[in-house]
Amino acid sequence: MKSSKTLYVGAGMLGLLALVAIFAPLISHYDPTEQDLMNTLLGPSIHHWVGTDPLGRDVFTRLIYGARVDLAIGLSAVILPYIIGVCLGLLSAWKGGKTDSFIMRIVDTFLAFPFYVLAIALVFIFGPGIKSIIVAITLGGWVAYCRIVRSNVLVAKEQDYIHAARLTGLPDRRILFRHMLPNVISQSIVFAMSDIVLSILAIVSLGYLGLGVPVPTAEWGSMIQEGQPYITQQWWLATVPGLMVVYVGLSLSLIGDGLVARLER
Amino acid sequence: MIPVLFGISIAVFAIVHSIPGDPADVLLGQNATPAKIKIINHQLGIDRPLIIQYFNFVSDIFHGSLGISFYNHEPVFSLILARLPMTGMLLTGGVLLSILIALPLSILAASKRGALRDQVVRAIPIIGLGMPQVWVGVMLILLFGLKFQIFPVSGFGDTFPERLRSIFLPSLTIAILLSPILIRSLRASMLEILDSDYVLTARSKGISTARITRVHVLRNAIIASVTVLGINIAYLVGSMVVVERVFAMAGTGSLMVDSIARRDYPIVQGVTLYFAVVVVIVSLITDLIHAALDPRVVLK
Numbered sequence: 148m149k150s151s152k153t154l155y156v157g158a159g160m161l162g163l164l165a166l167v168a169i170f171a172p173l174i175s176h177y178d179p180t181e182q183d184l185m186n187t188l189l190g191p192s193i194h195h196w197v198g199t200d201p202l203g204r205d206v207f208t209r210l211i212y213g214a215r216v217d218l219a220i221g222l223s224a225v226i227l228p229y230i231i232g233v234c235l236g237l238l239s240a241w242k243g244g245k246t247d248s249f250i251m252r253i254v255d256t257f258l259a260f261p262f263y264v265l266a267i268a269l270v271f272i273f274g275p276g277i278k279s280i281i282v283a284i285t286l287g288g289w290v291a292y293c294r295i296v297r298s299n300v301l302v303a304k305e306q307d308y309i310h311a312a313r314l315t316g317l318p319d320r321r322i323l324f325r326h327m328l329p330n331v332i333s334q335s336i337v338f339a340m341s342d343i344v345l346s347i348l349a350i351v352s353l354g355y356l357g358l359g360v361p362v363p364t365a366e367w368g369s370m371i372q373e374g375q376p377y378i379t380q381q382w383w384l385a386t387v388p389g390l391m392v393v394y395v396g397l398s399l400s401l402i403g404d405g406l407v408a409r410l411e412r
Numbered sequence: 413m414i415p416v417l418f419g420i421s422i423a424v425f426a427i428v429h430s431i432p433g434d435p436a437d438v439l440l441g442q443n444a445t446p447a448k449i450k451i452i453n454h455q456l457g458i459d460r461p462l463i464i465q466y467f468n469f470v471s472d473i474f475h476g477s478l479g480i481s482f483y484n485h486e487p488v489f490s491l492i493l494a495r496l497p498m499t500g501m502l503l504t505g506g507v508l509l510s511i512l513i514a515l516p517l518s519i520l521a522a523s524k525r526g527a528l529r530d531q532v533v534r535a536i537p538i539i540g541l542g543m544p545q546v547w548v549g550v551m552l553i554l555l556f557g558l559k560f561q562i563f564p565v566s567g568f569g570d571t572f573p574e575r576l577r578s579i580f581l582p583s584l585t586i587a588i589l590l591s592p593i594l595i596r597s598l599r600a601s602m603l604e605i606l607d608s609d610y611v612l613t614a615r616s617k618g619i620s621t622a623r624i625t626r627v628h629v630l631r632n633a634i635i636a637s638v639t640v641l642g643i644n645i646a647y648l649v650g651s652m653v654v655v656e657r658v659f660a661m662a663g664t665g666s667l668m669v670d671s672i673a674r675r676d677y678p679i680v681q682g683v684t685l686y687f688a689v690v691v692v693i694v695s696l697i698t699d700l701i702h703a704a705l706d707p708r709v710v711l712k
Contacts, residue, residue: 260420261650263654264653378554385550389548397539
């Protein structure tokens with residue numbers, strides 16, 4: 148019961164933000180990128196719920212349009228690493244021997260490669276933007292899934308149902324995807340929840356460094372960076388975008404915890 | 413370790429040379445003419461085939477050199493060496509502070525499972541893991557640097573006490589990121605230890621809870637945290653790049669970002685390799701500490 152509650156609360160929180168992001172134009176009549184230089188750095192009021200930024204843009208509007216960018220990229224960025232990691236993990240543990248040690252050496256190399264160093268270099272290769280972010284998160288992220296699935300497959304491989312499937316002469320592909328996968332995938336799904344948080348954190352950090360989604364698109368990381376020079380007076384400019392990320396992180400953590408409890412039953 | 417470093421050297425080389433733009437273009441700026449670019453490229457050695465350039469890069473490493481910067485003609489090795497104290501202090505400070513935060517909280521939580529204090533400590537990772545490091549840094553600057561004016565908010569200082577003070581907020585930023593991960597696994601491993609037979613035996617012999625915590629629980633908990641740190645070290649080293657930027661520290665991270673912009677290949681290669689070596693060395697150290705603390709572990 149309690150695990151379901153955690154799961155539903157988390158999903159509800161995330162769903163609410165997703166709805167706000169989708170219906171952003173109906174919720175706010177401001178344009179997230181339109182400047183109003185007569186009304187810069189206003190405090191919170193009825194017209195501007197979270198005030199305006201140094202260029203007179205409505206901060207609340209930018210926050211909810213930012214949710215579109217950060218949520219959409221954060222969610223979609225984990226799909227590729229998930230697929231690559233799960234497939235290579237399956238392959239590595241199933242084949243064993245040279246294949247396994249070759250894949251594991253690659254994994255070790257990627258593990259020793261600091262993520263932000265890789266991400267920053269990629270931004271210079273492909274230019275700032277969504278493409279670089281997705282490539283960076285894919286290159287940095289598949290390793291974890293590969294390791295999780297590999298260790299689960301190594302255990303499952305020796306179990307009777309797999310032996311039985313092999314004895315009946317089923318082809319490898321069928322055993323792997325029909326028998327093995329459903330039994331080894333749960334842990335990686337739970338990890339994917341925290342990985343989405345990590346990828347949103349990466350987008351925000353890159354945005355802060357000026358290497359993420361190009362301005363003037365509303366994005367939480369660049370909003371934090373734009374707000375930093377004003378923290379003594381307009382402290383909310385840098386504070387509120389961070390709280391949005393914390394909110395998303397909290398909802399995904401709750402979903403993850405709920406899933407763990409559910410899968411353990 | 414050797415295959416990993418070899419793999420990284422290839423990856424670094426490939427990435428650096430995929431960055432579009434000519435170093436000569438950046439060096440010459442507006443004075444660039446095709447003839448001048450050709451001369452510069454020849455001087456820098458980047459008109460040679462890639463395989464030769466890679467070979468030179470690796471053979472230089474074996475001769476203890478990481479090359480010379482294209483931009484200011486200083487040896488890359490000494491540029492990195494000059495920034496080593498900062499990396500070292502940030503990393504050590506971050507790890508020490510995170511243990512100082514995580515250990516007492518985990519002991520508190522595990523000492524009474526399900527109690528209010530346990531619930532509160534369990535909520536920390538759930539919230540903490542979603543906090544962007546840049547934001548944590550900015551909030552710390554706001555709170556301790558500007559509101560209470562206890563710590564400097566940028567730079568690194570010149571004397572050791574000055575450096576300790578200026579390193580505090582960046583280290584705390586790293587610690588706030590790291591401690592939720594630590595708390596999560598420390599609490600779980602402490603609960604497991606408290607349930608174990610040897611703790612039961614110790615209790616039945618009448619040994620006090622304080623002593624059991626000190627002798628049995630703490631030692632095992634430290635082993636667990638060393639392992640967790642070892643797993644997260646690459647993430648940690650990478651996030652230093654970001655933290656340095658937030659606190660305007662001229663560290664290796666900034667050096668790397670600036671050098672990519674200038675297409676200063678030797679520095680980018682050198683710094684990335686340096687980060688990878690730091691990761692490999694720190695994971696080696698965590699393995700050694702693990703073996704020293706845990707008599708069950710034997711290093712091959």
